[in-house]
């Protein structure tokens with residue numbers, strides 16, 4: 001279900017089926033629709049859910065201010081709703097969004113979630129994005145033992161040669177019809193493609209956007 005289809009978005013969530021608690025609230029977990037990063041958790045009531053369905057933007061209920069609040073009203077960092085799901089006993093919502101701008105947190109930080117080391121940058125939920133994050137970090141902060149840095153130092157000549165080799169290895173593994181070997185060679189091909197993307201400053205989310213745009 002996508003936000004460009006408001007009828008389906010509204011009909012997918014029967015407002016009366018949701019089990020609100022004794023305060024009339026239901027928790028909503030908000031996730032980036034491209035890489036699955038968990039952006040924030042906030043509370044909704046029936047009215048905010050209704051508003052979210054109507055506007056296709058996130059609306060929550062503030063327990064401290066006792067009022068409805070639309071995400072990004074002051075910062076402009078709105079969240080365009082892509083899908084809404086509820087769990088099996090209908091007492092939790094999972095909302096996937098296109099985050100416009102960096103800031104997701106209601107306190108103005110980059111994320112609601114702190115890592116153990118105190119950083120507030122959320123780790124993307126999917127493995128490919130995590131590996132790409134490390135590769136980009138190696139590019140910014142080279143490490144002498146890093147294979148990635150050896151590739152990046154060799155530029156296109158070295159990186160593209162490896163992509164050609166890894167693609168040929170995928171072909172051979174498929175010819176051998178060996179699922180485990182195919183998985184290993186595809187992992188190598190994906191990794192080297194990510195290095196090429198980092199070398200050419202491609203945002204991994206742009207790849208995900210293209211895949212999403214092609215979804216049927």
Ligand SMILES: N=c1c2ncn([C@@H]3O[C@H](COP(=O)(O)OP(=O)(O)OP(=O)(O)O)[C@@H](O)[C@H]3O)c2ncn1[C@@H]1O[C@H](COP(=O)(O)O)[C@@H](O)[C@H]1O
Pocket residue numbers: 131134135138143145146147148149165187188191
């Ligand atoms: N995901 C990978 C990854 N996949 C494959 N490879 C490397 O890619 C190479 C695969 O090429 P080959 O199979 O041809 O092996 P090879 O013959 O040893 O390679 P060459 O001699 O041709 O360089 C191996 O050296 C693998 O270790 C990877 N190297 C690093 N990563 C990730 O990249 C990030 C940065 O790692 P470093 O660069 O090691 O700091 C980390 O998150 C890693 O997990």
